[in-house]
Amino acid sequence: MFAVLKKAKTGFRTKAGQNNSFNTFLRAVGISLLCFLPCFRQDKGGREKPKVVIQHSLALTLAQLSIHFLPAIASVLVIYLNLATLYLGRTLPGPILNTDITNALLQICAKIHELLIVASLATIVFTFIRNELTFYDGLPLGFLCSGFMFNNICRNIGYFWSSEFWGAATSQLSLRAKISMITVLVVAGLIAATAGPSAAVLLIPRLQDWNGGGSLFYLRGSASDLFPDILIASNLTTAPVCSGPNAINYGMCPSGSFLPLSAYISSLRVIKNQANIGPPPKRISGLFGGIGIDIASVTPLIPQSHLVGGLRGIACQTAAIAPYLPVLMYQNRLWDDFAKVAGNISWNSNQPFSSSNEYAYDFGRYPRTSTKLPVVRSACSIAQNISSGIFNISFPVMPIYNCWDETQSLFVVDLNNTPSNNIRVTWTTLPAQFGSTSTGMIFEAPWVNNQSSRVVIGCSFDARWATGGVDASEGSRIDLGPFDQWKERSQLNTVFRPPNTGSWAPITLDKTWLQLLTPYSTSMAQKINSNLSTLEILLSNYSAIVDGELTKSDDQTHHWNQVAFGSSNRTLLLEWVTALLLVDGISRHYTSQQLNMTGSISDWDLLDYNLRPDWDSQLLASGDALKLPPPEIGNFTTFLTIISILGLSYQAQNITDYLAISVLLAHIFLALGHTLYLLWHRKSSVAWDSIPEMLVLAHNSRPLGFALKNTSAGIRSIETFRRIGMVR
Numbered sequence: 001m002f003a004v005l006k007k008a009k010t011g012f013r014t015k016a017g018q019n020n021s022f023n024t025f026l027r028a029v030g031i032s033l034l035c036f037l038p039c040f041r042q043d044k045g046g047r048e049k050p051k052v053v054i055q056h057s058l059a060l061t062l063a064q065l066s067i068h069f070l071p072a073i074a075s076v077l078v079i080y081l082n083l084a085t086l087y088l089g090r091t092l093p094g095p096i097l098n099t100d101i102t103n104a105l106l107q108i109c110a111k112i113h114e115l116l117i118v119a120s121l122a123t124i125v126f127t128f129i130r131n132e133l134t135f136y137d138g139l140p141l142g143f144l145c146s147g148f149m150f151n152n153i154c155r156n157i158g159y160f161w162s163s164e165f166w167g168a169a170t171s172q173l174s175l176r177a178k179i180s181m182i183t184v185l186v187v188a189g190l191i192a193a194t195a196g197p198s199a200a201v202l203l204i205p206r207l208q209d210w211n212g213g214g215s216l217f218y219l220r221g222s223a224s225d226l227f228p229d230i231l232i233a234s235n236l237t238t239a240p241v242c243s244g245p246n247a248i249n250y251g252m253c254p255s256g257s258f259l260p261l262s263a264y265i266s267s268l269r270v271i272k273n274q275a276n277i278g279p280p281p282k283r284i285s286g287l288f289g290g291i292g293i294d295i296a297s298v299t300p301l302i303p304q305s306h307l308v309g310g311l312r313g314i315a316c317q318t319a320a321i322a323p324y325l326p327v328l329m330y331q332n333r334l335w336d337d338f339a340k341v342a343g344n345i346s347w348n349s350n351q352p353f354s355s356s357n358e359y360a361y362d363f364g365r366y367p368r369t370s371t372k373l374p375v376v377r378s379a380c381s382i383a384q385n386i387s388s389g390i391f392n393i394s395f396p397v398m399p400i401y402n403c404w405d406e407t408q409s410l411f412v413v414d415l416n417n418t419p420s421n422n423i424r425v426t427w428t429t430l431p432a433q434f435g436s437t438s439t440g441m442i443f444e445a446p447w448v449n450n451q452s453s454r455v456v457i458g459c460s461f462d463a464r465w466a467t468g469g470v471d472a473s474e475g476s477r478i479d480l481g482p483f484d485q486w487k488e489r490s491q492l493n494t495v496f497r498p499p500n501t502g503s504w505a506p507i508t509l510d511k512t513w514l515q516l517l518t519p520y521s522t523s524m525a526q527k528i529n530s531n532l533s534t535l536e537i538l539l540s541n542y543s544a545i546v547d548g549e550l551t552k553s554d555d556q557t558h559h560w561n562q563v564a565f566g567s568s569n570r571t572l573l574l575e576w577v578t579a580l581l582l583v584d585g586i587s588r589h590y591t592s593q594q595l596n597m598t599g600s601i602s603d604w605d606l607l608d609y610n611l612r613p614d615w616d617s618q619l620l621a622s623g624d625a626l627k628l629p630p631p632e633i634g635n636f637t638t639f640l641t642i643i644s645i646l647g648l649s650y651q652a653q654n655i656t657d658y659l660a661i662s663v664l665l666a667h668i669f670l671a672l673g674h675t676l677y678l679l680w681h682r683k684s685s686v687a688w689d690s691i692p693e694m695l696v697l698a699h700n701s702r703p704l705g706f707a708l709k710n711t712s713a714g715i716r717s718i719e720t721f722r723r724i725g726m727v728r
Contacts, residue, residue, distance in 0.1 A: 061678050067123050068671040071116035075664040078113075078202045082661065085651040087210045089358030092648060103204060110203045114196035117667050121188040124674045128184050132177055139181070140171040191667050198660035205648040212359055212645040213338055214367070215618060215625035217330040218608050220593050222635040226326065227372045227465045229505065231589060233512035238592040242516045245523045248534060251299030251325075252592040254517040254585035258524070258534045260296040261584070265577060266542040270568045271311065292474070295584055301595065301604045303332045305587065306474035307580055310494055311572055312379075316403030318575040319377040319496035321466070322587035323475040326594045327371045331470055331641045333609060334619070335367045338643050341616045355649075356620055364646040366472045369639050372465040373475040374586035375504070377496040378579040379404045380443070380459040380571050383560035387453040388417050393442060395458035398435035401481065401500045407458070408433060415442060419451040422532060423540045427514045430460060438463040439509040443539075443574055445546050448556065455556050457574060461582060463507040464498060475587075479503050507586065517585040538577060545570050608636070 092102040132139045165185075171178075219226060228235065236242060242253035250256055293307045305328060309320030342359035379396035386393065393415065394407040414428045423445060430440040437460045445455035467479040481499035498504035518535040532540065539545050547568070553559035560570055596605045608629040612618060615625040622642060629636050652658055 058679075058682055061682050064123070065675050065678060067116075068120050068675060071113060071120050072668050072671050074113050074116070075199075075668055078199065079661050079664055081650045082202050082652040082657060085210075085355070086649060087212075087355035087358055087645070088205055088648040088650070089361035090363060090647060091361070092205060106204045107200060110200040111196065113199040113203070117195040117199075117664075118192045120667065120671055121192055124670060125184060125188055127674065127678070128181060132181065136177060137174060139177075140167065140173055187666070187670065191663060191670070194660075194663045195667065198663040201656055201660040202650075202664070205650055207363065207646065207648055208651065208653060209644040209646055210355070210649050210651065211622065212342070212365065212643045213620040214622040214640060214642040215334055215615075216623075216638055216640050217334065217626055218629050218636045218638055219326050219330070219590075220607060220629070220633055220636050221590055223637055225593075225635065226324075226590050226637055227505065228507075228589075230508045230510055231513040231586065232510040233516050236513075236516070236589075236592065243519055245521055247516070247519050248524060249298055251297055251302030252588060252595065254513065254588055255519055255534055256298055256302070256588055257295050257581070257584040258538070259298055260294070261577075261580060262538055262542045264293055264580075265538055268573075269544045271573045271576065273563055273565055273567050273569050293580065294473075299604075300602060301329065301606070302591065303328055304473060305584070306472075307584060308474055308495060309576070309579060309583075311576055313572075317377045317379060317494055317496060318572065318579055319375065319494055320576075320579040320583045321373055321375045321468075321475045321495045322583045323470040323473060324371050324373055325587050325591050326589075327369050327470050327639060328473065329591070329594065329606060330609065330639070331367050331369045332473075333606060334625070334641050335365075335643060337611075337615075337625070338367075338619055339365075341619055358647070359620075359645065362645045362647040365643060367641050367643045368469050368471050368476075369641045370469045371639060372505075373468040373470070374463060374507070374583050374589075375466045375475075375496050376438075376461060376463045376579050376583040376586070377494075378459060378461050378575040378582070380457050380575050381407045382571065383455045383457055383557045385453050385557040386415075386444075386456040388419070388451075391415050391417075393456055393458040395430060395434055395440055396460045397433070398437050398460050398462045400436040401498065403494075404435075404460070410434070410458070412442060415456075416444070419447040419454075420444070421446050422530070423536050423546060425518070425533060425535050425539070427509075427511055427518075429511075434460055436462045436464075436506055438507050439511075439514060441578065445556065445560075446551065455550075455560050457571065459574065459578060461509070461578065462496070463509060463582060463586060464496075464504040465507060466498065466504045509582070517581065535578070535581060538581070539574070543573060543577065544568065545573050608633070 092099055092106075129139060173181075225235075233243075238250070238252055241247065241250060242255065247253045247255045248258040291309055291311065293309075295305045295307060297304050302325060305323050305325060307320055307322050310318070312318040342356075345356055345359055377398070379398060381394040381396055384394060391411050391413065392409045393412050394409050396404045396407050398404050410430070412428055414426050416424060416426060423443070426442040426444075428440045428442055430437045434440070439461050441459040441461065443457040443459065447454040469476050469478060479499060481497045518533040520531060520533050524534065524537060530537070549568075550556055550559055550570075563569075594607055596607050598604075608626070610627040612625060612627055617623075618625040622640075652661060
């Protein structure tokens with residue numbers, strides 16, 4: 001193939017040259033039809049005039065490079081918008097209030113952005129093709145039309161493993177030319193294929209969580225005070241109140257959940273065996289879904305909490321998790337103050353693109369505070385028929401990093417062998433042979449009619465401080481062990497899955513603290529005229545763990561342990577109730593130390609919740625809205641609450657966002673490299689950038705019959721695509 005190569009004179013500034021530069025610009029941006037208007041038309045006589053293939057002209061070079069400017073600028077703006085972030089609220093800005101229509105318009109803009117990027121890439125590819133054809137050793141036939149095929153990778157994806165591509169790639173072309181051409185084609189093809197989705201991902205706002213603000217706050221006491229290894233009554237400043245008859249009416253006491261738990265248990269009554277049953281104690285229930293329970297507040301200043309747990313069934317153990325109430329108290333106060341600030345933000349015309357302008361409009365908001373959380377797993381043995389004078393009871397063994405799977409017998413001196421017609425619960429300490437246990441418990445059903453024996457259950461409890469956070473009103477775990485460590489069944493719902501790194505600190509429950517958790521002589525006990533503890537009242541008066549079917553049975557132990565479909569699973573009910581009671585009691589630890597309990601209960605307030613003068617701006621900036629506690633209080637622990645807003649926003653958050661940014665950046669750098677190359681060499685050309693022009697070039701070239709023999713009706717040999725052509 002042959003064509004004319006002519007060098008333009010340096011400093012070409014004639015009117016025709018100016019028109020030529022403008023026409024080059026119109027062709028570069030894809031609106032070459034305007035070139036045929038009378039004011040821009042160069043073929044005055046209607047005939048083609050001789051043309052220059054390569055020209056050394058800065059004006060023509062800039063005109064040719066103009067195709068890069070618009071997509072690159074658009075990419076920079078979109079990337080900046082997502083990295084700098086912008087919150088939009090519930091609706092998209094603009095004159096059209098319909099979000100669907102605005103989204104459709106943004107999708108059209110993303111498509112236009114994609115087309116501009118593809119056109120920019122095509123310019124780069126054609127530059128490589130022209131340079132190789134005119135200045136170097138030419139190109140194989142398989143590469144001649146690559147400028148028209150690389151950008152159709154989604155539609156004509158076969159090009160990159162077609163005979164055209166691989167014929168050219170395996171030709172006798174120089175290694176330099178081969179590597180550069182293949183690299184440009186592959187990179188341009190990948191960018192062209194992903195530019196559209198990338199532009200759409202970044203240009204269309206997503207419904208996602210937005211960091212709306214937050215603040216530091218301070219709890220009195222060191223970390224070891226707030227999250228101790230041993231819970232003991234002497235550490236509570238309100239121990240006299242919490243051991244009194246009205247303890248269940250105070251939310252800062254361990255027994256403060258008695259009233260809401262009694263309402264829940266009375267509605268639950270029983271837990272029945274479902275279809276997935278097996279021999280106790282491994283799988284005695286088919287219940288496997290997570291369960292959430294709201295624990296209403298009995299004290300105005302202490303908020304409602306939400307306990308989350310799961311039952312032993314398909315999961316390997318019964319467990320429950322609770323939010324840490326002292327953290328929840330301060331978090332809720334900050335949340336309320338944030339709502340006031342967000343609702344009172346006025347539109348700032350000087351900052352129309354400020355995210356805080358839209359904080360009052362959202363699809364929901366929630367706070368989160370990183371802290372340690374109480375988590376408890378409970379395990380109870382099968383029912384045992386224990387006669388008077390027998391002190392050996394089986395308790396589950398709790399491996400520190402595994403689900404429990406076996407029981408061992410223990411001689412228990414705490415066992416009360418005095419016959420009773422009531423349920424009796426006794427706390428006991430379990431030795432090290434029972435694994436990771438915080439405490440043990442002996443449950444005794446009412447003695448049989450002849451007072452010879454009763455059903456006895458041995459329970460083991462493992463309580464720990466887990467690394468996690470308080471989300472809204474519930475605890476959320478973040479530091480979990482692998483599933484295979486806790487058996488396959490635990491994938492479904494166990495909330496107790498510590499990693500074997502020691503990050504979950506064990507808790508020992510002292511008997512004095514357990515007495516505050518389940519006190520006797522309460523107002524409720526006096527009301528029902530009994531001397532039962534709160535736990536015994538929950539089990540006997542509000543649950544059906546002991547009912548007529550059990551007491552009338554000739555073999556109460558066998559009746560208790562039966563696993564028939566639809567039968568009452570009393571062991572599982574006992575595990576669930578005690579797990580909820582323990583985890584809620586632990587969550588109330590050190591609550592009273594954070595309260596100013598001067599005056600009546602309605603006058604109580606949080607200690608050290610003193611707002612700074614600029615607290616509102618600090619709260620929106622996730623700064624320090626509260627003053628530091630005074631030095632005389634001693635130790636305090638700092639926490640950070642982050643308030644998230646759910647709404648439409650621009651922000652790079654997910655891996656897909658960053659992948660989209662990388663695609664647009666790849667195009668920007670490729671276009672920048674092409675721009676610097678052309679500006680340095682100032683070699684501009686718009687020849688052969690369309691299929692008709694390429695056909696005309698081939699038609700006007702001197703034919704080489706031996707090279708392309710027998711190809712007029714099609715090309716079937718890969719050798720043909722290896723034939724190298726050049727322009728001279």
